[in-house]
Structure formats: structure tokens, C-alpha cells
Amino acid sequence: MRWSARLTGSPWRVAPPKDDQVALPGPRDPLGHVDLPGPDQLLDLHDLYDLRDVLGRLPAPVVITYGARHRLGYANDAYRELFGTPPNGQPAEEALPELDGLGLLPLLDQVLRSGRGRGVKARSITDPADPTRTRCFNVSCVPLHSTERVSSRDGQPPAVGVLVFAAEVTDQVAAATRLREAERRQREAAVTLQRSLLPQKLEQPADLRVAATYQPGGADAAVGGDWYDVISLRGGRTALVIGDVMGRGLRAAAVMGQLRTAVRAYARLDLPPHQVMTLLDGIAMEIDANQIATCIYAVYDAPSASGKAGTLTYSSAGHLPLMLRGPDGTVLQGEQVNGPPLGTGGGNHVSHTLRLFPGTTGVLYTDGLVERRDQDIDQGLGVLARTLAGAVGSPDVVCSRLLRAMGVTAEHDDDVAVLAFQLPGTEPAVPAQGRLTSAVDSELGEV
Structure with a gap:
């Protein structure tokens, strides 16, 4: 079995898990020789970029979970800087308590069962580095589908994992709050x-x-x-x-x-x-x-x-x-x-x-x-x-x-x-x- 997740614009693949953990592709040289595809072929991003390196460079927190208990397979640098380094392979309820605090665990269940993305807006957390500061995030949960050809009602392979992407909107939420307060006073x-x-x-x-x-x-x-x-x-x-x-x-x-x-x-x-x-x-x-x-x-x-x-x-x-x-x-x-x-x-x-x-x-x-x-x-x-x-x-x-x-x-x-x-x-x-x-x-x- 091989796992993959499709991001907007191009496909990418995740290698099959070993020992009940998510394995990501190894590094590749984006400047090395690549046979460019023909006009009727799709370009695999792994032929140009290392997925782990791309996710690691994102300024937004990203984690990947797999299995029914949402075991942690990957957390990028932005996530570790915000919440610390979680242990790979552990269920989300133990390894990622911050997701539970944001009320995302039921959402992960829905995404895994339905195979469709879900999202929530303006979820707030207390900044671990500054307890006096509250930060807000829009969180998107995207299903990772198996690449096996499995007959299903809608013809789509089942979801085997979830990619969680959090975009910070603290400044936008603060601006909206100020605007509502100004409107209230007016x-x-x-x-x-x-x-x-x-x-x-x-x-x-x-x-x-x-x-x-x-x-x-x-x-x-x-x-x-x-x-x-x-x-x-x-x-x-x-x-x-x-x-x-x-x-x-x-x-x-x-x-x-x-x-x-x-x-x-x-x-x-x-x-x-x-x-x-x-x-x-x-x-x-x-x-x-x-x-x-x-x-x-x-x-x-x-x-x-x-x-x-x-x-x-x-x-x-x-x-x-x-x-x-x-x-x-x-x-x-x-x-x-x-x-x-x-x-x-x-x-x-x-x-x-x-x-x-x-x-x-x-x-x-x-x-x-x-x-x-x-x-x-x-x-x-x-x-x-x-x-x-x-x-x-x-x-x-x-x-x-x-x-x-x-x-x-x-x-x-x-x-x-x-x-x-x-x-x-x-x-x-x-x-x-x-x-x-x-x-x-x-x-x-x-x-």
C-alpha cells in the first residue's frame, strides 16, 4: 500500500509506512537532472522537491497523523517551535493535546471517515512562550488517501491519514474585534x-x-x-x-x-x-x-x-x-x-x-x-x-x-x-x- 495526499495544483506521494509510522520521501536535488514530462503527463513534485523540506520551511504549523487514533507521523519546524517536539507514533490525544484543546479531534474523525476536508476558523490558544498573549488560527484538515485501487461507492480510495494545516489569523481577528467595538460605540x-x-x-x-x-x-x-x-x-x-x-x-x-x-x-x-x-x-x-x-x-x-x-x-x-x-x-x-x-x-x-x-x-x-x-x-x-x-x-x-x-x-x-x-x-x-x-x-x- 502507498499513501498520498493531493495538494492544490499538483500531486505528491508519501511512501508506505513502516512499523506503524508515516514515512516521507528522502531528500532529492531539485537542481539535478530531471526528465521533464510530456504535455500529456503530470509532473510529480517529488521529481523536483523534497516534501519534508517543503513542509519544514512553511511558516505555518503542519502535522500529519495516520490511523484511526490519529497517530503522529510528522510535525514541521513551525509546529515544534510553537508546541514543542511531540513523540512520533503516539495517538493525537497523547502526543498532540493542543489539538484536543482546539476541539480538533472530532474533526479529524470526520475527515478520516468521510474522506473530505474540513476546517474551522479563528480558534484561539494561549501562546506557550507568552501566557499573556492569545493567538488565533484558521485550521484546515485534509485527508490523505491510499493509492490502492479499491472499489468504493464514489470511486475514491479510503483516507488513511490527515494533514493538519494552521494559518495564523491573530492580527485579522484583532482587527475585526476593534472594528466591531468601533461599530458598537458608533x-x-x-x-x-x-x-x-x-x-x-x-x-x-x-x-x-x-x-x-x-x-x-x-x-x-x-x-x-x-x-x-x-x-x-x-x-x-x-x-x-x-x-x-x-x-x-x-x-x-x-x-x-x-x-x-x-x-x-x-x-x-x-x-x-x-x-x-x-x-x-x-x-x-x-x-x-x-x-x-x-x-x-x-x-x-x-x-x-x-x-x-x-x-x-x-x-x-x-x-x-x-x-x-x-x-x-x-x-x-x-x-x-x-x-x-x-x-x-x-x-x-x-x-x-x-x-x-x-x-x-x-x-x-x-x-x-x-x-x-x-x-x-x-x-x-x-x-x-x-x-x-x-x-x-x-x-x-x-x-x-x-x-x-x-x-x-x-x-x-x-x-x-x-x-x-x-x-x-x-x-x-x-x-x-x-x-x-x-x-x-x-x-x-x-x-
């Missing part, structure tokens, strides 16, 4: 900035109950530019705002803060919502021409003493439609024909006016609440509508139930903002299954 700074720019306490008009919540994305998701606001206006009116700056990180949070400040300033001018959007579009382009945002600006006017119904006048700049639940439990979504996102310079924003009856509950939200990578956004809007139909209670209860029902957790892959408002009146009843009839206003499109 994310914490962005979350802190984001929360500081949001209202610390919402204004509570006498004729409207409001609540809002902000949920940053999980550790793997960078913080975005979601925001909300409630602004008291003259004449007993209230402005409700929600927006989402595209992008992630500190830049998106900073742009969000500037837009929120601009909205509060423009709201004091008592302009119609579509004109406020036009002004915001211009300021967004000045802040950052490469950053766009979506937004809904709505103004609620409470019912008059003469019995006139309350109204909600709003304008949307590319934002997802608001949703309303009427006093009878009907869920409807707002007009989807809206203007372009802020920062595009498109203009053409329009205002819509809705009549709201006592007991109506409305929800403004950002796309993180309904968008999922594995489904169409219309499916998310449908789920939100059905959830809102049964989410009775005060606005803060509605916010909590929507987040829970939509699967928004601390590990969510996007940040989410939700603003819920409710007109005083009879608490809405939960509608029957599938009941979605128009009960809020004829201008609303039914979900």
Missing part, C-alpha cells in the same frame, strides 16, 4: 443622539389623546432616522408628524434632528400641510442633497361647539399611508396618492381632509413596522390593518400591541417609530371577522 452614540432628538415628553391636547414609541433596530442593524412629533398650534389645533430619513448611522440621525426642528418652525406659520411639505423639501435639499426622507404632516382640528365634526388635514411626502379605525371598528387607510419624498425637489405635494368621528383611533408609523425582506409590503399593511382592528385601548396600549403583533423585538432588523392618536368618545368595538366597511370618511380608501 451605534450607541447614534441611538443616544436619536433619542435625545425625539420629544422627551409628548404634548397632550385636551381634545386628543396621543402616544408614541421608538424602537431601535437590533445590534446588527444600524440606527436610522425615524422621528415623530406632536405640536400644539393656534386655535386649538394639533399637528401630528412622523418621518423617516433614508440611510443609517449618525448622519441619518443628525439630518433627522434638523428636519424635526424645521417642521416645528414651519408649523408655527399656520400653513396648509402641503405648503409645509414644499418648504421641508427645500430645506432637506440644503441639508444634504444625497439624503432623502419621507414624512407625513397632519393637522387635527377638534369639533366645534356647533357640532361640526373634527377634521384631519394631512400631506404625505412619499410616506406609507396613515391608518384609521372608526368607532365601529372599521379599519381604513389614508389616500395613497401623495407627493415625492423630501430632498428630491419634486414638489407637487397635496393636502387631504378627512372627517373624524368621536372614538376614532389613528396610527402613523415608519416602514420598519410593516416591511419584511421575505414578503411584499402590501402583506405587511394588511397584517397591520387586521392588528389595528383588534388593538383596542388607549394610544399607548395600541402602540405596544402593534409592536408585539408585528413581531418587532429588540433584535428587529430596522428601527421603528409609531405615533397613535385617539379622539375622545365611545371606545370602539372589535369588528366581526372580515368586516371592513366605510365608517370614517368617504375620502379614505378601504384596506
